[in-house]
């Protein structure tokens with residue numbers, strides 16, 4: 272099948288590169304035409320378009336129009352340009368063959384990976400995604416079980432942020448892991464995932480100052496490292512947006528028991544059949560609030576210096592490691608993140624120290640969110656000049672590193688190739704594509720996520736995204 276350019280535009284469907292394909296170039300009076308031949312029958316899912324628009328003497332180059340497939344496009348461009356220059360502008364036989372089988376640029380995502388105690392069959396990780404569909408008291412539902420079952424072919428599933436106590440809640444209908452009912456309901460979910468040969472970790476979290484008094488049984492104020500407000504709206508259990516309350520600064524004497532609650536939550540997660548836990552140290556939650564000097568003005572052992580501010584996280588890491596094993600513990604961080612008004616005056620110094628300390632503790636993995644995307648995927652806007660966390664911190668973390676944040680399969684594969692990460696977490700792509708793994712493997716088109724149904728609601732936008740096959744198959 273041939274795709275011919277119209278008016279100098281070559282439409283390059285995403286699927287072209289997933290099968291053997293041939294690209295040829297033809298010149299006619301200074302205009303360069305590009306033809307693509309592929310054995311694929313379906314070419315209707317064009318996701319990017321290249322345009323022959325820049326004149327270079329007698330030659331013309333293709334320029335990238337859509338960043339999502341930049342790597343494949345760059346390779347094609349390179350080949351075209353070199354061939355055009357070699358053959359001269361009037362050589363109608365200029366012909367380039369690109370033999371890319373099975374999406375060669377994303378193949379690297381399909382290499383197995385040892386992540387602490389877990390052996391991942393491939394490197395596409397499902398990022399933690401709060402979906403606000405738990406029942407009363409934060410008990411997971413049958414619908415949630417279906418949602419996780421549908422996505423069980425992920426190399427690793429990380430659950431939505433799950434509250435370690437009533438005080439830890441900060442979102443409506445978010446689940447918990449502090450009662451026997453929670454444990455029993457999560458057990459159904461882990462069983463579903465394990466039956467499909469999947470692996471699942473629970474992300475345990477405390478919202479800290481991002482909570483509200485209404486989440487506390489006794490109506491007491493949310494807590495934080497210091498009495499400094501969260502920024503942005505906070506949602507009540509009835510999904511009403513409120514201005515944040517000024518939190519109560521935790522007493523030094525309270526902190527050991529709070530750390531004990533993290534440990535108990537990790538043990539509960541193991542009782543519920545999880546393969547381990549991820550500590551939510553990112554996105555402006557309590558641990559992040561302790562780390563960053565914009566929210567931590569303490570003068571005790573948990574504040575002041577970088578070592579002081581990191582003590583809360585590192586003590587939790589040590590305590591949880593002692594309880595369930597460091598090889599079943601991952602930590603998520605978001606250097607340069609801004610969510611909830613989080614800020615630090617020297618993120619490089621802070622996170623260099625924290626990452627070095629985590630590395631020494633030989634945790635199962637470090638999970639870094641890139642600052643270029645929206646922290647919780649609320650916009651598609653990219654901050655092109657944001658610091659690259661994988662590049663900044665990889666060299667001090669030789670253990671497994673998961674990178675997250677506005678990745679496409681192609682850009683994720685490129686980061687793996689660069690050695691800056693070992694696995695890629697996809698958020699919105701897993702929301703919209705329960706069978707993301709199969710789609711990437713076969714170079715199939717991806718469903719687009721529906722932002723309106725991200726938070727709260729029922730099956731719509733949760734368990735009704737179409738799949739290529741009716742049922743997920745074991746990875």
Ligand SMILES: Cc1cc2nc3c(=O)[nH]c(=O)nc-3n(C[C@H](O)[C@H](O)[C@H](O)COP(=O)(O)O)c2cc1C
Pocket residue numbers: 398399400401402430431432474551553554603640644645646647648649675676677678696697698699700725726
């Ligand atoms: C609906 C939604 C809910 C999210 N919930 C969480 C969460 O519970 N915990 C967390 O660490 N990150 C959460 N995130 C951030 C994602 O894990 C991920 O880092 C972010 O979406 C960027 O990845 P993406 O561009 O692949 O979507 C959420 C993102 C979205 C879109």
